[in-house]
Amino acid sequence: MAKGNPILMNGIRHECITPVSALDNEIGIRSLADYESKARYVPDGKPGGYRAIQHVLNNMSPEQVIDEVKASGLRGKGGAGFPTGLKWSFVPKDHPGPKYLAINGDEGEPGTFKDRYIMEDCPHRLIEGAMIAMHAIGAEQTYCYIRGEFYDSLRLLDDAVKECYAKGYLGDNVFGTGKRMHFQVHTGAGAYICGEETSMLSSIEGSRGHPKMKPPFPAIEGVFRKPTIINNVESIACAPAIIDAGAGWFTARGTEKSPGIKIVSVSGCVRNPGWWEIEYGTPIGVIVNELAGGLLPGRKLKGLIPGGSSCPVIKGEAAYDVPFDYEGCVAGGSMLGSAAMIVLDDSIDMVGVMRNFSKFYAHESCGKCTPCREGTRWMLQIHQRILDGGGTMEDLDLLIDIINGIEAKSFCPLGDAAAWPVRSAVERFPEDYIAWIEKSSRFNALKENGNGSASPAGSEEAAEVEAS
Amino acid sequence: MPELHTKDINPAELPKQITDFVKGIASQYPNSKAMLIPTLIEAQKYYGHVTDEVAMAIGKLLKVPYGEVEAVIDFYTMILQKPTGEYIVGLCDTWNCEWGGAAALKEHFIAKYGKGVGEITADGKFTLLMVECLCDCHNPPSLQFLQRGEHFTPTWSNNLTVELFDAILDDLAAGKADALRERFVRMEKKQNAPDDRNWVWLVTTRNQYPCVLEGSGDAMKVIDGFGKFGDLKNDNPALHAEIAAAAKEL
Ligand SMILES: Cc1cc2nc3c(=O)[nH]c(=O)nc-3n(C[C@H](O)[C@H](O)[C@H](O)COP(=O)(O)O)c2cc1C
Numbered sequence: 001m002a003k004g005n006p007i008l009m010n011g012i013r014h015e016c017i018t019p020v021s022a023l024d025n026e027i028g029i030r031s032l033a034d035y036e037s038k039a040r041y042v043p044d045g046k047p048g049g050y051r052a053i054q055h056v057l058n059n060m061s062p063e064q065v066i067d068e069v070k071a072s073g074l075r076g077k078g079g080a081g082f083p084t085g086l087k088w089s090f091v092p093k094d095h096p097g098p099k100y101l102a103i104n105g106d107e108g109e110p111g112t113f114k115d116r117y118i119m120e121d122c123p124h125r126l127i128e129g130a131m132i133a134m135h136a137i138g139a140e141q142t143y144c145y146i147r148g149e150f151y152d153s154l155r156l157l158d159d160a161v162k163e164c165y166a167k168g169y170l171g172d173n174v175f176g177t178g179k180r181m182h183f184q185v186h187t188g189a190g191a192y193i194c195g196e197e198t199s200m201l202s203s204i205e206g207s208r209g210h211p212k213m214k215p216p217f218p219a220i221e222g223v224f225r226k227p228t229i230i231n232n233v234e235s236i237a238c239a240p241a242i243i244d245a246g247a248g249w250f251t252a253r254g255t256e257k258s259p260g261i262k263i264v265s266v267s268g269c270v271r272n273p274g275w276w277e278i279e280y281g282t283p284i285g286v287i288v289n290e291l292a293g294g295l296l297p298g299r300k301l302k303g304l305i306p307g308g309s310s311c312p313v314i315k316g317e318a319a320y321d322v323p324f325d326y327e328g329c330v331a332g333g334s335m336l337g338s339a340a341m342i343v344l345d346d347s348i349d350m351v352g353v354m355r356n357f358s359k360f361y362a363h364e365s366c367g368k369c370t371p372c373r374e375g376t377r378w379m380l381q382i383h384q385r386i387l388d389g390g391g392t393m394e395d396l397d398l399l400i401d402i403i404n405g406i407e408a409k410s411f412c413p414l415g416d417a418a419a420w421p422v423r424s425a426v427e428r429f430p431e432d433y434i435a436w437i438e439k440s441s442r443f444n445a446l447k448e449n450g451n452g453s454a455s456p457a458g459s460e461e462a463a464e465v466e467a468s
Numbered sequence: 469m470p471e472l473h474t475k476d477i478n479p480a481e482l483p484k485q486i487t488d489f490v491k492g493i494a495s496q497y498p499n500s501k502a503m504l505i506p507t508l509i510e511a512q513k514y515y516g517h518v519t520d521e522v523a524m525a526i527g528k529l530l531k532v533p534y535g536e537v538e539a540v541i542d543f544y545t546m547i548l549q550k551p552t553g554e555y556i557v558g559l560c561d562t563w564n565c566e567w568g569g570a571a572a573l574k575e576h577f578i579a580k581y582g583k584g585v586g587e588i589t590a591d592g593k594f595t596l597l598m599v600e601c602l603c604d605c606h607n608p609p610s611l612q613f614l615q616r617g618e619h620f621t622p623t624w625s626n627n628l629t630v631e632l633f634d635a636i637l638d639d640l641a642a643g644k645a646d647a648l649r650e651r652f653v654r655m656e657k658k659q660n661a662p663d664d665r666n667w668v669w670l671v672t673t674r675n676q677y678p679c680v681l682e683g684s685g686d687a688m689k690v691i692d693g694f695g696k697f698g699d700l701k702n703d704n705p706a707l708h709a710e711i712a713a714a715a716k717e718l
């Protein structure tokens with residue numbers, strides 16, 4: 001893979017190994033005037049912000065827009081990788097009432113940091129993308145749900161929206177075409193589960209962020225019980241470039257099944273953690289060693305999580321050869337998820353990592369269904385017990401047993417997300433658990449007592465953990 | 469600091485900041501309940517936390533039964549029901565930040581003030597809250613200072629060491645105007661530099677910047693960098709002096 005010039009974007013580690021700046025190369029766009037004047041990368045070189053939406057409004061039918069996005073092969077960037085154009089086509093065309101676009105800016109997956117930079121540095125690209133999507137699905141209203149902790153994103157995107165209203169880009173008569181398009185920035189209030197699409201809709205409706213039953217799918221019955229399309233911030237921000245440059249520009253990059261580009265955020269034990277826009281299919285080794293500067297001197301790769309804390313850990317340096325696309329990551333034993341790469345070197349203890357992840361999921365479980373509400377807490381308690389020196393070999397089986405009870409038996413994917421990384425750690429890194437257990441007093445007491453029967457002291461301890 | 473309502477309030481008596489906020493966004497929603505969470509957050513910005521009385525008034529204003537308002541307040545961790553210090557110190561302790569040293573910052577805070585998570589320090593200045601991943605995992609440990617006032621004013625402070633954290637807390641308590649300014653943490657040689665110039669990473673309490681240094685000794689200067697680095701070059705002479713001092717050691 002040729003290493004092109006680093007792209008000067010956003011001031012934060014935006015380097016691109018493809019010879020083009022992936023989406024465009026705005027530098028810290030904050031105001032509309034900037035956005036309109038600065039060159040955005042398109043192959044034929046015609047620059048200008050809000051050019052794509054004007055082209056769409058004047059020359060393209062909703063079906064043509066959907067076809068273009070379908071042809072580009074754009075896949076949702078929020079985690080599941082569902083084809084965006086196909087999703088847009090699910091909205092019933094003849095539905096009489098209002099339809100909605102809901103943009104998912106509830107970025108909260110540990111390890112992910114990409115959407116906030118789009119919202120803070122190129123908010124207009126997101127707004128333009130939303131307008132293109134609204135045209136395609138026939139919606140007149142967008143809600144952009146942003147997690148409450150992102151005060152800066154909320155303020156900067158809101159400022160950009162106000163600019164658009166003032167200039168007539170949004171409102172009841174956009175660009176003088178008589179079309180209505182509204183955009184509302186909606187704040188969350190600190191709940192990871194609200195990133196799950198149906199929970200996000202509950203939250204927009206003003207309720208607790210509990211997931212809803214599917215079907216009906218949101219494209220048929222979503223927010224306020226009206227057809228709703230939910231897309232990640234990054235997915236929507238790709239739309240202007242696809243319209244401007246054409247689907248072929250997108251499919252020319254990446255792999256056949258995962259075309260185009262993706263922002264990857266790299267954190268953990270690397271020299272230069274940061275985020276970059278890359279082509280799908282770039283080997284993970286290139287991302288870790290060339291972009292993120294490699295590991296610290298003298299360290300070796302122990303494990304790598306390609307898609308944020310919800311994905312299984314890939315063991316050892318085999319991870320370097322895994323191509324970074326949806327299919328490649330699955331074949332490598334994990335998932336691409338939100339493309340949040342967490343790098344773990346040989347100084348890291350897997351039990352500690354999983355205790356922390358379990359704590360996260362136990363805290364963020366919404367409590368609606370029992371497997372996840374109870375299971376995540378048990379996983380936390382067991383990890384804590386092992387780290388406190390009270391583990392036994394049975395704890396490994398117990399963890400797998402609990403995971404079997406959560407996986408595919410929870411109401412929403414958060415349960416799976418909590419279970420997968422722990423399963424991969426227990427199955428692929430049992431030595432880390434065993435090292436702790438062999439040091440534990442309970443394990444050694446059990447060993448002295450002969451095979452199996454727990455000492456009275458042991459059962460008391462277990463009872464305490466159960467009660468806590 | 470605005471006055472706290474501790475008695476039942478008529479929704480019409482809610483401060484203008486809140487009622488204006490509701491008026492401003494009402495046209496975007498098909499019903500008023502959808503405005504509940506944003507309005508509670510706005511009320512919290514105004515009062516610092518949400519009391520039962522304020523919640524009840526907002527419920528009446530938006531025609532949402534009080535039980536549902538309570539259910540929402542209970543569910544969302546960002547809606548605070550207890551008063552806090554002037555600054556909320558929101559410290560992330562999810563994995564990257566735990567690995568980056570969040571526990572040491574937490575211990576330091578507790579030892580320094582003798583107050584645990586969620587409590588107000590004796591001088592009324594700080595409340596430490598542990599939060600889950602702030603999606604700033606490339607700058608661990610990451611924390612956000614939120615200053616109460618008529619609005620919450622957020623400031624990120626990342627890449628913190630215990631010494632820097634301590635200095636920032638002292639400066640804030642002493643009311644120094646630039647207490648939350650961007651501070652220099654460390655400098656590293658950049659691997660895989662895009663050209664032959666002297667590329668380094670500047671790690672500050674806000675971010676990590678790739679940039680180019682020129683000259684030597686006291687004349688050492690940052691001459692180029694990526695995007696937002698412009699701020700650093702032009703607007704922050706104090707930081708620049710710190711960098712020149714550190715560059716001598718690189
Ligand atoms: C627990 C959980 C958390 C999620 N968090 C996010 C998130 O923070 N941001 C996001 O865009 N999608 C998140 N998703 C995925 C969304 O449910 C949804 O698939 C996505 O927003 C669809 O957009 P896309 O097709 O553009 O990817 C989450 C899913 C689950 C199960």
Ligand code: SF4
Pocket residue numbers: 193211364365366367368369370372373410411412413414415416
């Ligand atoms: S899996 Fe967890 S987050 Fe999802 S509904 Fe059940 S309890 Fe809630």
Ligand code: FES
Pocket residue numbers: 110111560561562563564565566600601602603604605608610
């Ligand atoms: S882990 Fe602390 S910001 Fe993500």
